[in-house]
Amino acid sequence: MNETLFRSATDVAGMIRRREISSRELTETLFARVEAVNPVLNAVVECRREETLREAALADEVTARRGQAGPLHGVPITIKDSFDVAGMHTTWGDPGAKDFVADSDATIVRRLKEAGAIIAGKTNVAFMLADFAQTANELYGVTNNPWDPSRTPGGSTGAGAAALSAGMTFLEYGSDLVGSIRIPASFCGVYGLKPSAGIVPLTGFGPPGVPSTLTESAYMSSLGPLGRYAADLRTALQVTAGPEAPTAYTWALPPSRRTRLADFRVGYVLDCPQAPVSSEVGALLSDAMDALAKNGATLVEGWPGGVDPVREAESFGFHVGLFFAYQQPGEEFAPLSQVIEQEHRRMTARATWIDYFTGIDVFLCPSNFTPAFPHDARPFDQRTIVTPEGERPYTDQPFWISHASLAGLPAVVAPIGRTPAGLPVGLQIVGPLYEDNTAITFAEVLADVVGGYERPPL
Structure with missing residues (x-):
């Protein structure tokens, strides 16, 4: 097996720029991996092989003449089948959209291309992205977990996480409304970032034929990257975040507050009576805290003062419902007084967390109470x-x-x-608002003492 397939996207781009490997050679190797593994996982649902190889050859020509090369120069990547890519299908897993072909790129796709990335294929999604823990639809079928194909990879970006874990892509871009980046990352053993609200543009992310609504509800729906290494999250965010025209301005990712693990001030909660973690998850979380303490990080246990986790989780559910009410005008919803009350709760929670992060750098908690579980096709409420x-x-x-x-x-x-059954478990690292780099950097230094990406036994 070609070890290069499991390198980071950032490192591979450097190899291409230094002419240690050609983009075309790398792309051909990647497609061979897709052909070998995808029949087991059903993660990649569309490939643009000829176009990708042609673009890889052009990237090699740029390298040969020492032309300008971006941070993802010549790197083949995949993208979730909810983003428009010119000349490719955008279906959202809906059989009714099986013939829709986008005529333009989503903003994040355009920016990834400008950074040198090559879109090699699209990954499966839950039907209309409407499942946070499984990836299945009638158009493309069920996607499996690379650690155990009888189990789910999570949803709705489960196929992207599975493809990444299995070496079928170097980087994936997904979306997260109800954990649709974070739960798959945990289930598949990779890194995933839900960025600060509103910093990654949503243009070109939407069901085919559905007009844009009057609000993007950007504080709920976030677009973000997944990678096998935390550094790839930073690379991807740097090239995709920032406002669009006509309000565009120079944007930069703020530096991390800390660079050494021993300098981090870490808040944490590992369990909650209203959402207790399973013992197999709890053991790994506890081991991670022990490793942090042993390596000098300052640990502070407990929720931020003023945070009611149960009440805020309920408020989150209300705002998810409000998000869908915006998408489906005319449906009955809560009275205006309740909307105002819940918006007050949201802004109070934000202010409380902002204040908390004046004395704490990152907050750690579970990403889910369970590792990946067997596929379950029953109705949602059953x-x-x-x-x-x-x-x-x-x-x-x-x-x-x-x-x-x-x-x-x-x-x-x-x-x-x-876990003892060999299933990955992820830790959630919450950072200060607009300080995504602090959370990413903590993930990097955490990998030096616990965890990190491991290759699944495919």
Whole structure:
């Protein structure tokens, strides 16, 4: 097996620029990997092989003449099938959209291309992105987890996380409304970033034929990258974030507050009576805290003062409902007084977290109470998850991702190890608002003492 397939996107771009490997050679190797592995996982649903190889050859010509090369120069990547890519299908897993072909690129696709990346294919999604823990639809079928194909890779970016984990892409870009980046990253053993609210443009991210609504509800729906290494999250965010014209201005990712693990001030909560983690997840979380303490990080246990985690999780659910009410005008929803009350709760939560991060650099908590579980095709409200402590409702899963989402905070999921059954578990690293780099840097230094990407046994 070609070890280069499991290098970071950032490193591989450097290899191409230094002419240690050609983009075309790398791309051909990647497509061979897709052909070998994808039949097991069903993660990549569309490839643009000829166009990708042609673009890779052009990237090599630029390298040969020492032309200007971006941070992702010549690197083949995949993108979630909810972003427009000119000449490719955008279906959102809807059989009714199977013939729709985009005629322009989403903003993040254009920016990735400008950074030198080559879009090699698209990855599967949950139908209309409407599942946070499984990836399946009638058009393309079910996507499997690379650590155990009988289990889910998460949703709705589950196929992107599976493809990345299995070496079928170097970078994936996804979306996160109800943990749709973070839960798949945890289930597949890769890194995933939900950026600070509103810093990555949403243009070109939408169901085919559905007109834009009057509000993007950007504080709820975030677009962000997944990578096998935390540094790739930074590279991808640097080239995709920032406002669009006509309000565009020079944007830069603020530097991390700290660079050494021992200098970080770390808040954490590993469990909650209303959403208890399973024992197999809890053991790995506890081990991670022990490693941090041993390596000198300052640890402060407990929720921020003023944060009611149960109430905020309920408020998050309300705002998700409000998001969909915007997308489906005319549907009955809560009275205006309730909307105002819940908006007040959201802004109060944001202010509380902003104040908390004046004395704390990152906040750590679970990404889910469970590792990847077996596929479950039952109706949503009938699904359950078996844990060592008993069955749990399927809908318990969003509790841990809700707090960063409600307040619009950046959150990185980082792999911290595997359960006795060999399933990955991720730790959620919540950072200060607009300080995504602090969370990313913590994920990097965390990997030096615990966890990090491991190759699945495919």
